[in-house]
Amino acid sequence: MKRVWSCPCHASGSTCSVCASTEGRMKCGNSGGMLDPLEIGVMMWHKAFLKANIELMAEKLKKRMEERWGKATDKAAYATYQRFVTTSNRRNCRWRR
Numbered sequence: 059m060k061r062v063w064s065c066p067c068h069a070s071g072s073t074c075s076v077c078a079s080t081e082g083r084m085k086c087g088n089s090g091g092m093l094d095p096l097e098i099g100v101m102m103w104h105k106a107f108l109k110a111n112i113e114l115m116a117e118k119l120k121k122r123m124e125e126r127w128g129k130a131t132d133k134a135a136y137a138t139y140q141r142f143v144t145t146s147n148r149r150n151c152r153w154r155r
Contacts, residue, residue: 124131
């Protein structure tokens with residue numbers, strides 16, 4: 059069950075989008091709704107680091123897949139392309155009649 063956080067920066071006690079996205083990890087009540095710039099910077103850096111790590115791993119996987127299955131995927135891609143071209147040409151001929 060997911061916890062529901064209440065936002066201390068709103069008098070109604072409802073949750074604002076910033077506090078909801080951080081699930082209450084940020085303290086924003088005492089500073090009049092202002093978020094700690096250092097915490098925001100750390101969160102942004104962490105997000106950028108994880109994104110770069112995922113992109114790096116994807117590139118490494120692509121490289122290994124190309125080494126292992128390169129010829130087979132080239133043949134499959136060529137066959138798919140040829141099938142698409144011949145099917146597309148037949149459809150275009152029907153419309154021209």
